[in-house]
Amino acid sequence: MTALVLGPLVRYVDEHTASVWVKTVAAARVTVCAGEHEATARTFGVHGHHYALVELDGLPRGTRLDYRVLVDGEPVWPPADSPYPPSQIVTLDHDEPLRVVFGSCRTSISHDAEGNGIHGVDALRAYALRMAGVTDASGDHDPDAGGDVRWPGLLLFLGDQVYADETTAEMREFIEARRDIEQPPWTELKDYQEYAHLYQIAWVEPTNRWLLSTVPSAMIFDDHDIRDDWNTSQVWKDEMEATSWWHGRVVAGLAAYWVYQHLGNLSPAQRVDDEVWRAITAHEGEHEHDATAHLDALAERADQHPESYRWSHSRDFGSQARLVVIDSRAARVLEPGRRSILDAHELAWLDEQMRGDVDHLLLGTSLPFLLAPGLHYVEAFNEALAGGAWGRRVGTLSERMRTTVDLEHWAAFQEGFQTVAAMVLEVARGMRGRAPRTVTFLSGDVHHSYVCEARATRRATEGQPPLRSRVVQAVCSPIRNPMPRKVRFATTVVSTGVAGSVGRAVARWARLPEAPVRWRLAKGPWFDNNLATLEVTPSGLHLWWARGEVHEGRHDRPAFVQVASHDVEAADRVAG
Numbered sequence: 026m027t028a029l030v031l032g033p034l035v036r037y038v039d040e041h042t043a044s045v046w047v048k049t050v051a052a053a054r055v056t057v058c059a060g061e062h063e064a065t066a067r068t069f070g071v072h073g074h075h076y077a078l079v080e081l082d083g084l085p086r087g088t089r090l091d092y093r094v095l096v097d098g099e100p101v102w103p104p105a106d107s108p109y110p111p112s113q114i115v116t117l118d119h120d121e122p123l124r125v126v127f128g129s130c131r132t133s134i135s136h137d138a139e140g141n142g143i144h145g146v147d148a149l150r151a152y153a154l155r156m157a158g159v160t161d162a163s164g165d166h167d168p169d170a171g172g173d174v175r176w177p178g179l180l181l182f183l184g185d186q187v188y189a190d191e192t193t194a195e196m197r198e199f200i201e202a203r204r205d206i207e208q209p210p211w212t213e214l215k216d217y218q219e220y221a222h223l224y225q226i227a228w229v230e231p232t233n234r235w236l237l238s239t240v241p242s243a244m245i246f247d248d249h250d251i252r253d254d255w256n257t258s259q260v261w262k263d264e265m266e267a268t269s270w271w272h273g274r275v276v277a278g279l280a281a282y283w284v285y286q287h288l289g290n291l292s293p294a295q296r297v298d299d300e301v302w303r304a305i306t307a308h309e310g311e312h313e314h315d316a317t318a319h320l321d322a323l324a325e326r327a328d329q330h331p332e333s334y335r336w337s338h339s340r341d342f343g344s345q346a347r348l349v350v351i352d353s354r355a356a357r358v359l360e361p362g363r364r365s366i367l368d369a370h371e372l373a374w375l376d377e378q379m380r381g382d383v384d385h386l387l388l389g390t391s392l393p394f395l396l397a398p399g400l401h402y403v404e405a406f407n408e409a410l411a412g413g414a415w416g417r418r419v420g421t422l423s424e425r426m427r428t429t430v431d432l433e434h435w436a437a438f439q440e441g442f443q444t445v446a447a448m449v450l451e452v453a454r455g456m457r458g459r460a461p462r463t464v465t466f467l468s469g470d471v472h473h474s475y476v477c478e479a480r481a482t483r484r485a486t487e488g489q490p491p492l493r494s495r496v497v498q499a500v501c502s503p504i505r506n507p508m509p510r511k512v513r514f515a516t517t518v519v520s521t522g523v524a525g526s527v528g529r530a531v532a533r534w535a536r537l538p539e540a541p542v543r544w545r546l547a548k549g550p551w552f553d554n555n556l557a558t559l560e561v562t563p564s565g566l567h568l569w570w571a572r573g574e575v576h577e578g579r580h581d582r583p584a585f586v587q588v589a590s591h592d593v594e595a596a597d598r599v600a601g
Contacts, residue, residue: 028051044078046078054097056096087116119345122345122562125180126177126557129470133187133226150573159582185470216273216274243340252278258359279327284320337351347385351367351371364440366441381457382458385561394435395498397516409537465495470502476548480543480544508552553588555571564595566592
């Protein structure tokens with residue numbers, strides 16, 4: 026196993042293709058053998074590290090294939106002593122009901138009593154144990170241990186897969202061995218080498234590693250993948266760019282994100298259009314292509330000119346669903362007076378994706394599109410004040426408050442919120458193709474979970490067709506990084522109906538534009554470490570959340586226990 030550093034991760038999979046990502050010790054040729062199908066790719070280099078993305082094509086639809094990984098002809102996966110079932114590539118069958126498992130915010134610390142005491146049980150690992158059937162004290166494989174273990178078609182990670190700013194003791198030990206932590210950026214990440222080590226810590230744990238080797242995954246960043254409050258405001262950005270270390274940090278963070286997360290999000294056809302991937306695949310010769318300079322240049326340009334590169338991505342699951350994953354961090358317009366969570370380039374792309382003609386339109390965005398109503402209007406009110414609604418002095422204080430108390434969600438960028446809400450209503454009214462049964466936002470970030478349903482306001486329905494889709498916001502956060510208990514009470518208060526009514530009154534007082542939708546919490550909030558599942562059902566959607574629970578002191582074998590569920594009953598016609 027020494028030739029394989031990390032992976033394999035099964036990334037983009039459709040009915041006939043699959044992409045497998047690995048990291049190796051040295052430059053090599055990597056082969057993936059799945060049944061009678063085989064594909065090979067040469068590694069590419071980034072800052073002295075070696076990676077490969079192997080693309081298999083011509084796979085049979087709806088088939089489970091055990092697979093092996095070879096490096097320079099030598100078998101490296103699966104491990105001979107693995108307690109887990111064989112890793113598999115499972116191609117999609119769009120006639121089978123879709124199941125998507127999603128969540129965000131996961132720190133990587135030990136899974137013993139000490140680690141669980143700090144950050145709770147890792148819900149992803151508890152889920153992996155359930156799917157593997159390894160849930161008893163002996164560690165033996167028990168295929169019936171998990172009960173209903175129908176496999177998902179996708180793991181969707183909605184931000185903060187790694188924490189570059191809030192480092193663990195293990196990560197700090199690595200940093201301190203390299204440089205003086207009394208100098209900027211202290212115990213935060215500085216360069217690509219440190220990002221590579223951080224991803225190693227996040228993905229090397231055997232149980233989660235096995236799960237990622239079997240279930241396809243899609244990902245998008247949030248702030249902690251780069252730094253807390255990333256692009257909250259122009260004031261924040263100016264302060265960061267004035268430091269001696271920020272430029273190196275953001276370039277390293279985006280370059281690492283491209284390698285570890287973004288590349289695998291893309292289909293083979295989409296990768297052909299990626300400039301760095303084209304350079305890698307165009308390379309000929311005996312030696313691997315070193316993509317360092319090209320990738321760093323892309324990362325630097327993407328930071329300074331977000332319109333030059335797109336991190337958002339989408340994929341279709343037949344006529345059953347379309348998943349559109351939206352970058353709500355890197356493509357922001359921060360200038361006071363013309364602030365938007367998405368720039369014009371990104372909005373134009375999203376406008377193209379916002380179409381019906383599927384049963385379910387799924388919109389993945391790390392930040393919830395619909396916060397608890399009370400909090401939504403607090404953030405909208407703050408943006409109005411920061412924009413000068415009550416004068417320059419109040420505006421300066423309000424701008425500072427955005428960063429201090431994390432007023433950074435869609436609600437705090439009303440131009441983008443209003444534009445996307447209008448798109449959603451057009452889709453739900455059947456004005457952009459056949460109306461889906463549901464339009465569902467899947468989100469994380471806020472370290473609590475909830476689900477709400479929305480309807481058009483009376484003003485937004487005047488002269489318009491009725492809604493024909495349910496509009497839903499489902500949030501799952503954290504996977505493993507619980508909200509401090511002292512903050513939970515305040516979160517619960519702003520989630521109440523009373524807080525929403527007060528918030529709307531404040532919005533009218535400040536002459537804010539009325540949101541074209543109104544929504545209420547159907548379930549929540551709750552604060553467990555958890556992982557959520559969305560299942561397409563004959564009647565609509567079934568959503569459920571589950572956490573890891575330690576029984577009889579077995580911290581290494583937590584059970585996966587449901588904590589909440591919600592059914593979305595689709596209707597042919599939903600009154601606005």
